[in-house]
Amino acid sequence: MRDKLLHAPPDLDPFATDLPRIPDVLNRRVNADPESLEKGLAQLVLTLVELLRQLMERQALRRIDSGGLSDEQEERLGRTFMELDQRMAELREEFGLTEEDLNLDLGPLGRLL
Amino acid sequence: MSTTIAEREVALVDLVDRLLGGGVVIAGDITLAVADVDLVYVQLRALISSVATAEEKGVLPRMGDAL
Amino acid sequence: MIELYAITDNPGPPLPDVAPPLELVPIDGLAAVCTPAADAEVSAATLWRYEEVVEALMADRDLLPVRYGTRLDDERAVARAVNERRDELAAALDRVRGAVELSVRVAAAGTEQASPAAPHTSSGAEYLRLRSRAKASRDRAARALHEPLSALARASVEGRPRPPELFRATYLVERDAVESFAEEVAGLQEANAGLGILCTGPWPPYSFAEP
Numbered sequence: 001m002r003d004k005l006l007h008a009p010p011d012l013d014p015f016a017t018d019l020p021r022i023p024d025v026l027n028r029r030v031n032a033d034p035e036s037l038e039k040g041l042a043q044l045v046l047t048l049v050e051l052l053r054q055l056m057e058r059q060a061l062r063r064i065d066s067g068g069l070s071d072e073q074e075e076r077l078g079r080t081f082m083e084l085d086q087r088m089a090e091l092r093e094e095f096g097l098t099e100e101d102l103n104l105d106l107g108p109l110g111r112l113l
Numbered sequence: 114m115s116t117t118i119a120e121r122e123v124a125l126v127d128l129v130d131r132l133l134g135g136g137v138v139i140a141g142d143i144t145l146a147v148a149d150v151d152l153v154y155v156q157l158r159a160l161i162s163s164v165a166t167a168e169e170k171g172v173l174p175r176m177g178d179a180l
Numbered sequence: 181m182i183e184l185y186a187i188t189d190n191p192g193p194p195l196p197d198v199a200p201p202l203e204l205v206p207i208d209g210l211a212a213v214c215t216p217a218a219d220a221e222v223s224a225a226t227l228w229r230y231e232e233v234v235e236a237l238m239a240d241r242d243l244l245p246v247r248y249g250t251r252l253d254d255e256r257a258v259a260r261a262v263n264e265r266r267d268e269l270a271a272a273l274d275r276v277r278g279a280v281e282l283s284v285r286v287a288a289a290g291t292e293q294a295s296p297a298a299p300h301t302s303s304g305a306e307y308l309r310l311r312s313r314a315k316a317s318r319d320r321a322a323r324a325l326h327e328p329l330s331a332l333a334r335a336s337v338e339g340r341p342r343p344p345e346l347f348r349a350t351y352l353v354e355r356d357a358v359e360s361f362a363e364e365v366a367g368l369q370e371a372n373a374g375l376g377i378l379c380t381g382p383w384p385p386y387s388f389a390e391p
Contacts, residue, residue, distance in 0.1 A: 004124040004383075006282065006362040007369065009376030012119040014287035014344045016126060061312050071305070078304025081311075100342075125224055127283045127380045132227055135386030136247035137187055137269065139261045 042095040047102045050088060057081050181217035182258055184250045185233050186384070187269050188213060188243040196236040205255050207262045210269060213237060214258060217251050234384050242277045244269060245384040272389055279334055279352045280382035282361055286321045286347040289376045321346035321375055325368055332361050337387050346375070350387040358382050 060077050063069060069077065092098065185202070190211035195202045205212040220226050227248065234245050252258050262269065318341060326349060330336045333351035341348045353361050358381070365379045 003120070004127070004380045005120050005378070006358070006381055007365040007377060007379040008120060008123075009287070009289065009369065009378055011287075011289065011376050012123050012378070014376065015285055015378050016119065016122040017342070017344070057311065058315075061308065061315065064308060065312070074308060075304040078306070078308040080304070082304060082307045123378060124380055125227075127285075127383070128227055128231055130283075131245075131281075131383055131386035132230065132248035135389060136245045137250075137272070137389045138247050139184065139250050139252075139265070 039095065039097070043097055043101055046088070046091060046095065046097060049091075050102045053081075053084055053088060181251045182214045182254060183217040184246040184252070184258065185213045185215070185230070186237055186243040186245050187211070187262065187273065188237065188241050189273065193240050196239070198233055198236055202233070202237075203255075205258045205262070207259050208266060210262060210266065210273070212246075212258050212262050213243075214255075222249075231384075238280070238384050242273060243384065244273050244276065244389040245386050246389075247386075268391070272391070275335075276352060276385040276388050279354050279385065280358065281385045281387055282333075282351045282353050282358065282379060282381035283383065284325065284329060284347075284349050284351065284365065285341075285345055285378045286325060287345050287376045287378075288317065288321075289374055318346045324372055324375070325349075325377070328364060328368060329361070332357060332364055335388060352385060352388050353382075355382075 060081065064074055064077075092102070188211055190204070190206045190209055192211065195204060195213065200215040200218065202213055202215055205214060230248055234243070237243055252261060322338070325347060326336070326338065329349070329351055333353050335352040337350045339348040339350065351361070362379060365377055369375070369377045
């Protein structure tokens with residue numbers, strides 16, 4: 001296979017983090033058993049939750065940048081998002097899903113995460 | 114092959130992104146194999162796409178005062 | 181079953197001599213390039229082999245690569261499916277004519293961590309500050325690179341970076357402009373010591389095949 005790297009940085013590690021999941025992605029494309037369908041539903045639900053979490057977090061950051069919140073409100077907001085982030089990690093683990101599993105492809109907008 | 118393992122790995126990541134996430138989409142057998150879930154994914158993706166676009170353009174309503 | 185590789189012009193140059201042997205299904209001014217589908221186990225090796233075929237085709241013609249794993253019953257089904265979207269596909273082929281795809285991904289150089297640390301901070305405000313800094317870092321990387329690179333491309337698609345990436349985008353570049361694009365990337369790397377820039381390609385125009 002011809003060399004595809006037109007320019008490589010000194011450290012390639014940040015660009016190969018997806019590698020472990022590739023076998024899963026490939027297998028999912030050709031499997032259609034009930035178990036993977038059920039997992040697929042959990043994946044859908046959590047992806048939606050993750051989308052909303054990210055949207056809200058980004059909006060909160062914008063609101064803070066525009067200086068519209070008190071220190072106390074900022075602190076409460078931050079704690080809420082932090083706990084939400086933690087809870088999402090727990091839910092993902094419960095269903096055996098990785099962050100990448102919730103990384104829905106938005107087409108021209110790229111991926112979710 | 115003169116490329117290192119790391120180089121082959123990152124090239125593979127870029128390849129997989131393209132083969133599985135890009136290219137012309139023509140209704141084919143494998144896409145339909147997980148038919149029900151895939152159909153929902155297509156609709157969900159359309160929904161998320163429009164929400165994300167609205168968000169980027171700043172047309173989503175501001176967060177409530179409860180926060 | 182038939183496996184699809186690409187959509188291209190009809191008529192066109194003779195098909196490359198590869199294994200498995202390729203066949204052409206003509207649909208008006210377009211043609212689908214395919215083979216009888218094999219029941220191969222999906223692996224990195226099979227993906228590279230698929231890519232090799234598409235690139236062999238791309239060597240002497242313009243094409244729209246088809247998503248991997250697209251299989252139809254027979255040639256009639258292929259013709260039907262392509263015909264359904266004939267005008268869109270013809271337009272897409274015109275859009276990518278004479279061009280290839282280049283991928284650019286950017287991360288912070290050195291040990292600087294770009295990903296937000298969530299559970300380890302105890303302060304909500306600190307958590308938000310980290311998130312905000314991470315976002316600012318991503319925006320800076322995007323601004324520094326996307327403008328000069330887009331100027332060298334016919335089209336571009338910005339993707340959402342996957343942590344610890346700061347920025348990622350795909351560029352549609354004229355076939356004979358690939359080298360100068362790579363030179364520009366090298367120049368941007370020199371000018372931005374805090375970033376690590378990865379550029380791969382040329383790829384068939386996977387990211388520009390669909391509207």
